[in-house]
């Protein structure tokens with residue numbers, strides 16, 4: 001649904017994007033991950049036709065961002081990380097204003113307003129002034145605004161920033177609903193645990209370059225070093241000794257009856273190590289691979305890039 005090739009964007013001397021290649025499959029919820037200043041906002045602004053890259057190409061739903069900016073506006077809904085609200089407009093009026101900007105008027109616009117307010121759970125605030133809404137409500141209103149023209153693709157820049165935990169859950173539910181409605185959604189964030197709950201795909205960006213992208217499950221498992229936890233009935237000493245002497249294994253932490261360690265290699269190595277431990281009469285009561293978090297993956301990739 002989205003393809004970019006070799007995107008380069010400079011602000012004066014700052015290279016915000018240094019040849020970015022993205023591929024976002026149709027119907028996916030694509031988590032766009034990167035630290036502050038990595039180039040996420042710049043990318044989303046290019047994809048929504050608001051910014052022109054110096055080099056490279058980008059297509060959204062088959063439309064070229066450089067050659068067909070009008071077409072891009074039809075298929076893309078963009079929710080910026082910072083948005084202005086109009087202090088003398090009511091919630092309902094705000095949506096009617098944006099509907100009119102897309103040429104939607106009259107009864108159709110009013111029905112759309114009500115449907116969207118229901119979707120973002122703001123029906124009860126239709127007559128409230130926009131600037132009296134909480135931050136979470138304003139975010140949801142902004143999301144409703146970006147949906148006015150029923151775009152195929154949603155580009156959401158840090159949609160959960162500044163929200164309390166409950167408001168985040170609400171936002172997540174709304175995004176799930178949008179996913180069910182068949183939208184392709186790109187969400188930029190640096191709150192990685194949050195994305196892990198929501199995304200089907202992930203792309204990691206650093207200093208304007210893509211570190212890695214793919215289905216979330218591949219990102220979390222991958223073929224990299226894996227972490228395991230082993231718990232024993234009794235002390236863990238004997239097991240820890242075996243792990244320490246095992247090629248490719250390293251203890252990360254240990255408690256009296258539990259040890260956490262990493263192991264490189266495939267499933268055969270894991271099975272062999274476990275066999276050795278069990279064979280040494282250690283009473284294993286729990287052995288499991290601990291899921292690598294997105295944070296772990298991101299940090300690991302960043303280290304690899306730096307050669308650390």
Ligand SMILES: Nc1ncnc2c1ncn2[C@@H]1O[C@H](COP(=O)(O)OP(=O)(O)OP(=O)(O)O)[C@@H](O)[C@H]1O
Pocket residue numbers: 011012014015016034035036037038039040041042043081190
């Ligand atoms: N208008 C601008 N003028 C000059 N430099 C800019 C401008 N906008 C962004 N930059 C720089 O470009 C780089 C990428 O910025 P961008 O806003 O795309 O990153 P980001 O990943 O969205 O960061 P954040 O998570 O902080 O929003 C940064 O070094 C930033 O300082």
